[in-house]
Amino acid sequence: MDDYVNKEVVEIDKVVEENENGAMRRVTTETHHSGPDGSGRRLYRMVAVSFGMLCVLQVALNISLRLVFESDSLTEERDQLPTRYNNLTKERDQLQRENDDFMEKFSNLGWNKFESCWYFVSTERETWSESREDCLEREADLVIINSREEQTYLFSLKKGVWIGLTDSETEGSWKWVDGTPLNTSYWGSNEPSKVGDHSNNQEKDCVELRDGKDQPEKIWNDSKCDKKLNWICEKCNK
Known part of the structure; x- marks a missing residue:
């Protein structure tokens, strides 16, 4: 009887031990499975954070390099400003000398400056057409009067001359x-002549400035274009 009881106790203990060992294996197995998954997530987070930091550092480096390059470029341009200023000053002085030389040569050729225009008064006498041809050869044209000041200046020359005014295309349309x-x-008084007043059936289609005996505002006179007079060429700055 005692042997039978002891045998059952031993079998029960064995079952309990087996159950406990099985439970321990399951716990151990679950523990081993959960360990690697947690480490992987931590490693992934570390890699992601590290990559983000690298990106931020790269952007900061790019900005720093760009600022350095721009700063160097601005410094170089600043250092070049005195040289550019000196070069521009030399060019300005050279242009001024050339302009002075041009004005002197122009004056020596008989041209006189008034305001922004140059005037050439001929020493010879020609018809209106021949006078204009001479002006064109000088890269100018017969004078065009645009203001009272210009009219007064021409009056001061005290010379009878052709000017660039005509109604040769349409009578009365100057x-x-x-x-x-x-x-x-x-x-001048009673000028221009009326149609039909001309002698020899020759129209007075060209305009001259009389020699300045009257007032500056009254010295235009229409004349026959084949009359020979001095003339004034005009060249203006554009």
């Missing part, structure tokens, strides 16, 4: 040599 119509005039 135009300047550049094609612009006459707006302001300085005709």
Whole structure:
């Protein structure tokens, strides 16, 4: 009887031990499975954080390099400013000398400056057409009067001369040599002559400045274009 009881106790202990060992194996197995998964996530987070930090550092490095390059470029440009200023000053002085030389040569050739234009008064006498041809050869044209000041200046020359005004295209329609119509005039008394008043059936289609015996505002006179007079060429700065 006692042997039987002891045998059952031993078997029960064995079952308990087996159950406990099985439970321990399951716990151990679960513990081993959970360990690697946690380490992987931590490693992934570390890699992600490290990569983000590298990106930030790269951006900061790029910005720093760009600022350095721009700073160097600005410094170089600043250092070049005195040289550029000196070069521009030399160019300006050279242009001024060339302009002075040009004005001297122009004056020696008989040209006189008034405001922004140059005027050449001939020493010879020619018809209106021949006078204009001479002006064109000088890269100028017969004078066009645009203001009272210019009219007064020409009056001061005290010389009878052709100017660039004619109605040869249409009788009574006075135009300047550049094609612009006459707006302001300085005709002398009873000028211009009326149609039908001309002798020998020759029209007075060209305009001269009389020799300055009257007032500046009254010295224009229409004459026959084949009359020989001095003339004035004009060249203006554009």
